[in-house]
Amino acid sequence: MTAPVRVLVCDDQPLIRTGFTTIIDSQPDLDVVAECGDGRTAVVLAAKLRPDVVVMDVRMPVLDGIGATRLLAGAGVADPVKVLVVTTFNLDEYVYEALRAGASGFLLKDAPPARLLHGIRTVATGAALLAPEVTRQLVGRYATRIRPGDGTTGGGSLTPRELEVLRLIAGGLSNGEIAATLVISQETVKTYVSRILTKLDLRDRVQAVVYAYRNGLVA
The missing domain is CATH 1.10.10.10 (Winged helix-like DNA-binding domain superfamily/Winged helix DNA-binding domain)
Structure with a gap:
């Protein structure tokens, strides 16, 4: 059997973090290895646990999702970790920079659970995920x-x-x-x-x- 995709969830809102964790852990092929509320902790945990995918919020204390993504997946990182960025429908002004920092995908927080799960699986395979409606809004802005x-x-x-x-x-x-x-x-x-x-x-x-x-x- 193929080992489950190991996921680290990083979001500073406990309810959202718990919701993501519950949805992800309900799947036999996915496993949340840790969760945290800021980018700095995500970088530390990722170095220790080596998750396959980090589900990353953008706006967080201590170190935001852009800085964390750059440290995890940016140019020059010897052993990059795949990052799936999630944010609110009202696109964060930092999303473009997060994608440039090395994120492999981008989803909206109000996306259906099935889309989140699909996004994690897609990014884990090495493919990229950029929801069409998100691309259009990102580009327009x-x-x-x-x-x-x-x-x-x-x-x-x-x-x-x-x-x-x-x-x-x-x-x-x-x-x-x-x-x-x-x-x-x-x-x-x-x-x-x-x-x-x-x-x-x-x-x-x-x-x-x-x-x-x-x-x-x-x-």
Whole structure:
């Protein structure tokens, strides 16, 4: 049998933290190894317990979710831990920075339990998770700060079709929606996504979204 996915829950609101823990522990393939209320403690516990996924709030005392994510999964971290960021529907102004810090996924706190569980499982496999509605809101709110100026290559190494797929990813479309838009199969979309990540040396879909907006590839 495959070992359960080990999860660390970090949220400064006890009721939310307990709720997440109860939902996660109800699943035979998931196991909450610890919970805490601030980012600094999350970093310490993660170093000690080595969870597969950290479910991370953004706004917390001592060390916020951005700082904690950067220490757990940021560039240069020798043995990064996968981080799934959760926040309120009224998007925190720090979410973009949290994604840049190395988070593998982003969910809303009011998402159904099934989506939280799916998110943890998705991130644990090494894939990225960025809910389409979240992407659209994130981009709409922060587009002015992530336009050209941060990036360098501008997607020049991509074919026109790959560039088109990248723009749709950045627009928050799922593989199924991209397939329907371009009238191609989902397997073909997956191939394009894989090529895009390889060519641009990106870790996952989340980084692809950030890359697209940093390089002005979408309006």
